[in-house]
Amino acid sequence: MADGAGYAPAAFGPVAAATAAPQHCTNCATPLAGRYCHACGQDTVPAETALRSWRDYVARLGRTLRALVFQPGELTAQQLYGGRVRYVAPFTLYLNLVAVFFLLSGLADFHVWSVVDRVDWLQDLIEKRAQARDLSEALFLERVDRRFQAVYTLSLSVISVLGYAGVARFVFRNRWHDWRGPVTFALHFMAFVFVVFMPGTMVLVRLSALQVISDATASALSILLALILGAYLTLAVRRLFGDPWPWALAKGVGILVAGFPINTVMYDVAVLATLWIA
Ligand SMILES: [Zn+2]
Structure with a gap:
């Protein structure tokens, strides 16, 4: 995943400080192959402390509200048959x-x-x-x-x-x-x-x-x-x-x-x- 390379783990507490790049998911211990754990889905970058996560969230919220108000049925269709991650x-x-x-x-x-x-x-x-x-x-x-x-x-x-x-x-x-x-x-x-x-x-x-x-x-x-x-x-x-x-x-x-x-x-x-x- 392209995202993974750009993220150097910042010093968020002792665990992050001790390991330069986490090899295993800190939630379920599955070996990692990118930014997101493929077993449990945990993000290796803590969401609340990464500006990028906030920007992603605001963009997703804006996209969701636009579809909700101006494209009746679109969110339901996407949720059931299409892209879920793009929307709240x-x-x-x-x-x-x-x-x-x-x-x-x-x-x-x-x-x-x-x-x-x-x-x-x-x-x-x-x-x-x-x-x-x-x-x-x-x-x-x-x-x-x-x-x-x-x-x-x-x-x-x-x-x-x-x-x-x-x-x-x-x-x-x-x-x-x-x-x-x-x-x-x-x-x-x-x-x-x-x-x-x-x-x-x-x-x-x-x-x-x-x-x-x-x-x-x-x-x-x-x-x-x-x-x-x-x-x-x-x-x-x-x-x-x-x-x-x-x-x-x-x-x-x-x-x-x-x-x-x-x-x-x-x-x-x-x-x-x-x-x-x-
Ligand atoms: Zn995991």
């Missing part, structure tokens, strides 16, 4: 995007909780739980707000992937015969949701709260966001399976529509769980 792995990508979204939404003082409609039974429950905790409703809701993001991140973000994977398993049952395809598809779709739909929704909620845009405009734009999701799924089906447009559209919209109630139920479960532990 689906689950890593998704969890990192969820984490970044909640970090930014915290900075932007946006609370997912604030989007929840205060239906009557929910209002009753909030009052009851606040009384049980001996807190004012405002104080209790503040507590709910802080915990909701943890519950959401841990449960809902993972559960919605399972929901969409189940729908995709059904819709593509003649194309994919195990869970690898549907789960990859769902992870990439939800990654797109957290890059485009969730930030878009966040901006809309803020703008309409500040009365920069009217409620009617806000609703129209949120319908547009949903349409973008439908178009995204349709294009992904086209790229993955080459279905004719009407079929691709039916499948794309079908996945979105079937996934919606699943997500809504999961959302309510997350809200109830939060109210219970807060």
Whole structure:
């Protein structure tokens, strides 16, 4: 491998200092034949201390995000049938995007909780739980707000992937015969949701709260966001399976529509769980 020759081991601690060029993998002791161990895959250059690894990672992340946003279905196709090393792995990508979204939404003082409609039974429950905790409703809701993001991140973000994977398993049952395809598809779709739909929704909620845009405009734009999701799924089906447009559209919209109630139920479960532990 061309990379191997250029790397003189720097003095990272006593092990590296003691051996000029490692002959065996320090992880599994397999004799080395290049920079990467062919048995376990460990890099002989510690990633976090090599600038080159960072540059590689940033390039891979940029390539991954471009494909995710502008080439629906491409990452799923590459992950299943093509080049995996060039892109950030689906689950890593998704969890990192969820984490970044909640970090930014915290900075932007946006609370997912604030989007929840205060239906009557929910209002009753909030009052009851606040009384049980001996807190004012405002104080209790503040507590709910802080915990909701943890519950959401841990449960809902993972559960919605399972929901969409189940729908995709059904819709593509003649194309994919195990869970690898549907789960990859769902992870990439939800990654797109957290890059485009969730930030878009966040901006809309803020703008309409500040009365920069009217409620009617806000609703129209949120319908547009949903349409973008439908178009995204349709294009992904086209790229993955080459279905004719009407079929691709039916499948794309079908996945979105079937996934919606699943997500809504999961959302309510997350809200109830939060109210219970807060
Ligand atoms: Zn090894």
